Amino acid sequence: MTRHKHNRWDGRRRWLRWALITPYLWLTLFFLAPFIIILKISFADPIMALPPFTPLIDWAASGLDRIQVTLDNYMFVFADRYYATIYLNSVKIAAIATLITLLIGYPMAYFIAQQPSGRRNLLLLGIILPFWISFLLRVYAWMGLLSSQGIINNLLLSIGIIDKPLTLLYNDFAVYVGLVYSYLPFMILPLYANLEHLDLDLNDAAADLGARNWQVFLDITLPLSTPGIIAGCLLVFIPGMGEFIIPALLGGSDTLMIGRALWDEFFINRDWPVASAVSIVLLLILVLPMMWFQRSQIRQSGESA
């Protein structure tokens, strides 16, 4: 590379460096700083005021002797059986919903990947389209289907399969339906992206050579599609764990999920320090799956590059 060219590329990068300052500051102020504040508030004493927490450091006064740090909020979260149950229950619900989504999504992704390319695009559009339609309205649509005078109950009653309406709405069942429904596209798309690269004709070849279908699937396809399975499962599990709208609209009063508990702690109990501590603990639970997801993304982009 000549020195002349090198200088020109430096000049090009210089403007980009300057231009990067705005988004960099933006993210530092509106993404990083809020976390430092929520961390700070999680160590503060709750008081009845607005904002309802003591300043951790009284900024008007100089000297650090006025710092009030307390672990009470964390002690409260850990000691309280209520929160332990909610965290465990959220993990359980998110994990089961992820598994069901995988069991439905995998055959669908496999089916799409097998189709000729023209039909494939149409089928993919069918998966992506619901994603563009409001999440809230798609969850809402299930309320009309599942309610005691809803479409499903009316149908079953008129056929005569049941003689009194089933309780389908406002319970854990409805939450599972909502989670699987809302996050199914997030499972199918990474699985499809992965299966598309696999040569599915290889399976036919193996089958022709006398291998059993299931054996081919378990020995060849499934191991090769692991990256897609991991990405899809994390894309369902992570947001499912913190989900608020689905348990709020479809769940019952006994459906315990952390997103909803957090909302209540914040808007109803107005205990901001405890809400902050609950958030931080939720983040700590999610950090491992989040890092796993980022690593799998980096690995995949590395492979395709």
Added chain:
Amino acid sequence: MKNRGITLLTIAAFGYAFLYIPLLSVIVYSFNDSRLVTLWGGFSLRWYRVLLENEDVLSAALLSLQIAVVSATLATVLGTLIALALNRLGNFTGRLLLTGMITSPLVMPEIITGISLLFLFITLSDWIGWPETRGATTIAIAHITFSMAYVAVVVRSRLGALDQSLEEAAMDLGGRPWRVFFDITVPMIAPAMVAGWLLSFTLSLDDVVIASFVSGPGSTTLPMIIFSKVRLGVTPDVNALATVIIVLVSTGVIIASVITRWQAKANSGAGP
């Protein structure tokens, strides 16, 4: 072999039915004359009339559209810059922090983003008196922050697949960096920028959780109104509103995909 094909076809058919039956049911029942949402009382457009006469819904829809346009546009600019920096600047100071800050919003629970941004706005208004009140501006700031992450992902994957030799040639011929950027780079990444803008626009129009935290009195977005209505159960005018949104979005997505395919065909036809 044949058996497996039929099994797959059956599962896929059920899967698509599962995806679309709820949407179709909302559309059908939006034309229901009965006030009882689930009993069919004959065809009627009355809920659309109710919707059109509801000024709260109309002004909230207008506010949501304004926020969505502003936040999608700014998010596209900022997200594209970040994608360019991560793709072209190599190893620079603060790269790791930037990568972390731009990928985390993708997997961050909305409720935590909402709470933490509210705390930031309260702290800022304590310190420097800004923002005086929370409302459209603070909602837009929140939406820009998570949308730019999506824009950065979309644009970055396009940049990664791009052939840089055109830009290099333009540079070697003496093109100024800014001209090269706007005349060559931008047109090449434009489809990704449009996709990122549309994604940001949709995410902004869809958000109810974060907006509930960072909005203030007098600024209620459309999703917030829908959420407070449907929390109490199914209402026929929300069915009508949902139908309008479903039809508009589906038309848009289908037109966009037809255009994309048409362009892809034209490009491959023009190529060698």
